Amino acid sequence: MVPIAKLRLNIDKPTSAAPNERVKSAVQARKAAETIDEAWARILSNDKLAAADRRKLDEVKAAMDAGVIGRDPRDAVTKAGRPKAFSKAEALRLYPGLLEKKRADMLAKMVAETPDNYWLITTKAGLDEFLALLAAEDEIVFDVETTGVDIFNDYIVGHVISAVKADVHAYIPTKHVTEAAQLDHDYVTERLKPYYEDGQLGKIAHNAKFDIHMLAREGVTLRGLTWDTQVAMHVLNENERAQGGNYQLKSLVTKYLKIPSYTYGDLFGSKGFHEVGDLTQALAYAAKDGDVTLKLRNFQKAHLEKIDLLSYYNEVENPVIDVTIEMESAGFVLDREKAAELGDELRQELDEISANLTEEFGDVNLNSPAQLSKLFFEELKLDRHLPKGYKLSTDVKTLKLLAPHHSGIKLLLEYREKSKLLGTYIDALPSLVQADGRVHGTFQQDGTVTGRYASKSPNLQNQPVYARKLFVAPPGQVILSGDFSQQEPRFLTHFTQEPVLLDAYRSGKDLYSTAASELFKLPIEECGDGSKPRKMMKTGILAVMYGVGPKTLAEQLDISEKEARDFVENFYETYPRVKAWIDSNEQFAKKYGYVKMLYGRKRRLPEAKSRDRFVQFRAMRQATNAIIQGSAAIQTKKTMIELQRLCRAKGWQMAFSVHDEIGVYANEDLTIEDVRDFEAVFLNTVKLSVPNKTDVEVSRRWGEGRSIEEWFNLLA
DNA sequence: TGCTTCCGCCAC
DNA sequence: AAACGTGGCGGAAGCA
Numbered sequence: 001m002v003p004i005a006k007l008r009l010n011i012d013k014p015t016s017a018a019p020n021e022r023v024k025s026a027v028q029a030r031k032a033a034e035t036i037d038e039a040w041a042r043i044l045s046n047d048k049l050a051a052a053d054r055r056k057l058d059e060v061k062a063a064m065d066a067g068v069i070g071r072d073p074r075d076a077v078t079k080a081g082r083p084k085a086f087s088k089a090e091a092l093r094l095y096p097g098l099l100e101k102k103r104a105d106m107l108a109k110m111v112a113e114t115p116d117n118y119w120l121i122t123t124k125a126g127l128d129e130f131l132a133l134l135a136a137e138d139e140i141v142f143d144v145e146t147t148g149v150d151i152f153n154d155y156i157v158g159h160v161i162s163a164v165k166a167d168v169h170a171y172i173p174t175k176h177v178t179e180a181a182q183l184d185h186d187y188v189t190e191r192l193k194p195y196y197e198d199g200q201l202g203k204i205a206h207n208a209k210f211d212i213h214m215l216a217r218e219g220v221t222l223r224g225l226t227w228d229t230q231v232a233m234h235v236l237n238e239n240e241r242a243q244g245g246n247y248q249l250k251s252l253v254t255k256y257l258k259i260p261s262y263t264y265g266d267l268f269g270s271k272g273f274h275e276v277g278d279l280t281q282a283l284a285y286a287a288k289d290g291d292v293t294l295k296l297r298n299f300q301k302a303h304l305e306k307i308d309l310l311s312y313y314n315e316v317e318n319p320v321i322d323v324t325i326e327m328e329s330a331g332f333v334l335d336r337e338k339a340a341e342l343g344d345e346l347r348q349e350l351d352e353i354s355a356n357l358t359e360e361f362g363d364v365n366l367n368s369p370a371q372l373s374k375l376f377f378e379e380l381k382l383d384r385h386l387p388k389g390y391k392l393s394t395d396v397k398t399l400k401l402l403a404p405h406h407s408g409i410k411l412l413l414e415y416r417e418k419s420k421l422l423g424t425y426i427d428a429l430p431s432l433v434q435a436d437g438r439v440h441g442t443f444q445q446d447g448t449v450t451g452r453y454a455s456k457s458p459n460l461q462n463q464p465v466y467a468r469k470l471f472v473a474p475p476g477q478v479i480l481s482g483d484f485s486q487q488e489p490r491f492l493t494h495f496t497q498e499p500v501l502l503d504a505y506r507s508g509k510d511l512y513s514t515a516a517s518e519l520f521k522l523p524i525e526e527c528g529d530g531s532k533p534r535k536m537m538k539t540g541i542l543a544v545m546y547g548v549g550p551k552t553l554a555e556q557l558d559i560s561e562k563e564a565r566d567f568v569e570n571f572y573e574t575y576p577r578v579k580a581w582i583d584s585n586e587q588f589a590k591k592y593g594y595v596k597m598l599y600g601r602k603r604r605l606p607e608a609k610s611r612d613r614f615v616q617f618r619a620m621r622q623a624t625n626a627i628i629q630g631s632a633a634i635q636t637k638k639t640m641i642e643l644q645r646l647c648r649a650k651g652w653q654m655a656f657s658v659h660d661e662i663g664v665y666a667n668e669d670l671t672i673e674d675v676r677d678f679e680a681v682f683l684n685t686v687k688l689s690v691p692n693k694t695d696v697e698v699s700r701r702w703g704e705g706r707s708i709e710e711w712f713n714l715l716a
Numbered sequence: 717t718g719c720t721t722c723c724g725c726c727a728c
Numbered sequence: 729a730a731a732c733g734t735g736g737c738g739g740a741a742g743c744a
């Protein structure tokens with residue numbers, strides 16, 4: 001074959017009339033006279049090409065060079081029949097076809113190379129034969145294939161099951177759109193159900209939470225989960241995302257097992273899996289998931305054992321998966337009437353405020369920091385009221401400084417507060433209500449680098465009290481919640497073994513008052529609730545845990561920077577073990593590149609070894625904070641696991657967790673003894689060198705919690 | 717139109 | 729030069 005690039009495409013010369021036309025035609029003529037190589041050089045030399053286009057163009061060129069694709073003959077000549085230049089647009093038009101061809105090639109290769117131990121099951125006899133294998137198994141891998149990732153609206157279209165010892169990976173399609181034979185959906189569910197529900201048969205999955213939710217919708221209660229490769233990977237490397245990766249099975253398998261793996265999109269584009277009509281393709285793709293999940297599990301188990309974290313995984317992360325699922329299923333009843341009511345109220349107030357603000361500031365978008373910044377600092381020159389060098393921001397901190405100098409600022413702050421409440425919470429929540437009338441946020445036990453939970457859709461961990469009032473317990477139930485009192489300072493005390501702090505907690509004294517009295521050498525009476533020394537101590541201890549600098553501390557306490565420095569110095573002199581502990585954390589992080597928290601869980605901080613002082617300094621702050629925050633998160637997780645047991649015994653349900661707070665739905669006729677049992681779990685599950693303390697509340701509406709005394713008095 | 721990034725702000 | 733840790737989310741603005 002003659003390489004296309006070597007062909008001279010055109011020798012024709014244009015003969016146009018008008019001068020402009022002549023110039024244009026001359027350019028076209030020059031282009032049309034190019035070889036393909038020259039055309040490519042011209043197209044790719046454009047330095048304004050978007051990165052995405054460049055990537056596509058590179059792929060198209062490579063395929064063209066290899067003779068895999070070529071120009072569409074219809075594109076190669078003009079209407080007049082003259083040869084036409086090869087353009088960027090034409091090259092990009094070739095891309096979808098190339099992608100399709102690549103997909104077809106990849107799929108064909110995958111199908112051709114399907115291992116013998118991948119079984120496509122489409123008959124009852126086939127299913128019998130496969131299920132017979134399971135009699136000898138202690139563990140299986142499972143993975144449901146679905147139409148999408150929405151646990152409320154998508155549905156199962158097939159099951160992947162791997163028999164571990166037999167090393168057989170089966171795909172059982174049930175709802176593919178195909179002419180090919182497949183087993184009846186409900187029949188398959190019924191046949192698999194006993195295995196899914198057998199707690200003695202171990203289960204392995206990647207992101208099991210999703211599959212378990214999907215199975216639950218079909219009336220199947222999964223039991224015996226022994227391994228989740230997504231959760232385990234987060235214990236092995238909590239920095240995957242920060243390092244540009246993700247926790248998808250394919251990515252992990254490619255990265256850690258070096259098994260090349262196409263992503264779903266690579267192979268099937270945006271097609272739902274049920275639309276894959278060729279079941280041999282479905283088998284090759286789906287059964288491989290079971291296969292590689294098992295391989296990844298074996299890899300992870302060995303590594304976790306090596307770094308002594310296998311028991312942490314088994315005792316904390318794995319059992320808490322079930323709690324996560326229970327909380328997500330529970331959800332909250334959302335009071336939509338109240339949401340509408342509050343929303344209207346806020347909207348009305350905001351209308352009024354913005355009308356007044358228009359008088360103050362003229363026509364400016366109040367939601368635009370850029371426009372406000374221009375107005376305040378360029379037109380009104382309000383920056384003259386700020387300290388020199390102050391960052392010209394329009395955030396609350398800055399606006400408060402400007403408030404005395406412009407009558408509109410105070411109102412703007414009010415606008416900010418109310419529009420945040422309306423936009424992020426009150427208006428947003430009703431749209432998240434599912435068919436059952438509840439909002440079901442997702443909780444991710446592996447959503448943060450420290451091991452805390454993350455939550456989204458909605459984020460149940462950042463609801464202001466104002467919005468919490470919209471969240472109601474299901475009928476017949478109440479929200480029973482416990483809040484670890486000073487959870488993180490207690491961990492600070494536990495780790496530092498600082499005598500004064502230990503003593504304060506052990507004797508039940510108020511930590512901040514006691515410490516303030518000691519540090520400032522003041523009588524305890526002057527350090528009571530609401531006193532300035534107590535407030536300083538509280539902020540100061542928090543500052544120590546978060547690693548804040550003197551500048552920020554000075555701002556927070558409204559003192560000079562020197563006073564802030566003196567405070568910190570005094571703090572460290574009075575509590576030398578705190579200082580020593582922080583130093584040792586930093587030394588450890590610098591030496592090993594990670595720190596250890598409760599149960600040996602690691603926070604890897606490779607940047608602790610950085611030569612960039614700023615980067616390293618940040619890692620130093622993270623080191624101490626991660627130990628405290630992460631250990632507290634483990635205490636919360638362990639407590640959740642125990643609370644779930646209590647819930648099962650009492651017929652209650654796990655509902656939510658907000659870092660140091662855990663809530664359950666209890667029957668509304670709960671007794672004071674029930675509450676004591678509940679509290680005891682918080683106090684006794686993870687014991688420290690100091691006693692735990694918990695504030696327990698009961699309510700029908702979140703955010704309207706009452707103390708136990710109040711609650712039972714009300715009833716009496 | 718959909719995407720990404722930035723700013724700002726809610727929670728613990 | 730940078731100095732508060734962990735998150736999620738909404739609106740504006742820039743870009744393809």
